[in-house]
Amino acid sequence: MTLPRPHRDDVLMGVCSFLGGVLLWSLGLYTQPDRTLLPAWAALVPLAVLSVQEMYRRSTPLLTLLVGTAALVADQLTVGNLFTVLLFTDTVYVATVYGPPAAVRRVPIAAGVVTVACVIGLPALLQDPFGLFLGVVVGMIILTPALTGVIIRNHRAAADAALLRAEQTALLAEMDRVQAVTAERGRMARELHDMVANHLSAIAIHSTAALSLDNPQTSRDALGVIRENSVAGLAEMRRLIGLLRDSGHDDQPAAAPTLAGVESLIAQCRTHGAASGLTFTLDDRRGEGPPLPTPVDLAAYRIVQESLTNALKHAERGEVRVVLARTEGRALTVTVTSAFGRRPGPRAPGSGAGLVGMRERVALLSGEIEAGPVEGPADGPGKIWLVRATLPVHDEDEEPSA
DSSP states (O other), X not given: OOOOXXXXXXXXXXXXXHHHHHHHHHTTOOSOTTOOSSOGGGGHHHHHHHHHHHTTTXXXXXXXXXXXXXXXXXXXXXXXXXXXXXXHHHHHHHHHHHXXXXXXXXXXXXXXXXXXXXXXXXXXXXXXXXXXXXXXXXHHHHHHHHHXXXXXXXXXXXXXXXXXXXXXXXXXXXXXXXXXXXXXXXXXXXXXXXXXXXXXXXXXXXXHHHHHOOOHHHHHHHHXXXXXXXXXXXXXXXXXXXXXXXXXXXXXXXXXXXXXXXXXXXXXXXXXXXXXXXXXXXXXXXXXXXXXXXXXXXHHHHHHHHHHHHHHHHOOSEEEEEEEEEOTTSEEEEEEEEEOSOOSSOOOOOOSHHHHXXXXXHHHTTOEEEXXXXXXXXXXXXXXXXXXXXXXXXXXXXXXXX
16 A cells, blocks of 8 residues: 655655754743643654645545544643644644545534534533633644635635636637537528529529520520529628628618519529419418518418529429418418429529528427428319428517528
8 A cells, every 4th residue: 555645745844843843842932831740852652643644635534633632641741842732733724624525514613513522521620710721722733724624625615616607607608619610610601502593503504505506596695694693693692791790880771572573583493484484473472461471471482482492403394383372270372393204405403502591490489391392283283393391370579580
């Protein structure tokens, strides 16, 4: 069994205490000069024991307390040394500060019992009021350092708990910041895709058609459409950049698109899809009713916009139909159907981000969405691509942001 390595400060304290005790002993300064049963040098033995065990006060606090108690009792049989008493008080203090949790409860109780016993018993035993003074001195040597150790330990525990709470708070704040940044990036990605995908898809389709057909009039028409969509796309990009910049000086909030602009959106798609054999129709069955909340209105518009963009990219020749309806359960239903198949001619590439963005918007509003090929009607194409989103309409003033 090897002894633990002592702390540097504890070694210094033990050496200085021993040298101080030896200095007092050499000068004949004793705490009990009338004790002549043992030679004067015997007082150095308890001093040496307590000085050595002082080096291990942090690593073995309870063992040093037991050894220190025995050394203090032995010191009472000699002429005594002040540094022996001081080292013992430090031993009691260290037992409550560095000892196990049980020591924090037991050492002060034991010190209090010994103090009360000395205050009551010594005057009765000595038949002298001076015994009361001795009892108080015992309390100062035993009880005071024990209570001080308890106070210091409680303060340290409170400081550690406060530090832990601060670290947990900082961790939670960092997690909230990361989640907020991630959510904002997702929202920006959806807005960017929804704003420019339609224009870029039209540009890709018409530029491919112009390159594949050697017809000056066709190329001229395609360039006109390309210019129109590129200008519109740049305008949308400028609006998004303006939203991202600091706009605290701007008193007018930026207008968000709503279902009121669906007709113009479909008219634009008719122009882009005419060369591909696509026709676009709108069936608005909402009727009269209270206005839709802004998040629901924006999400519905973006779903229609992305569905029409996908139809321009991938739909087979035929009708693209948009149906808007409000159900009795106070929900807005958006349905977009198009012929499903592989159409000839130029097609724009897709990344699948549009479907992901639609699902994210619907999920933020606690709605439902389905997108995929289904069987077509009896008098129509064999398969159609169906997008159906159900968006709840709540009465609360604050709606989740789409």
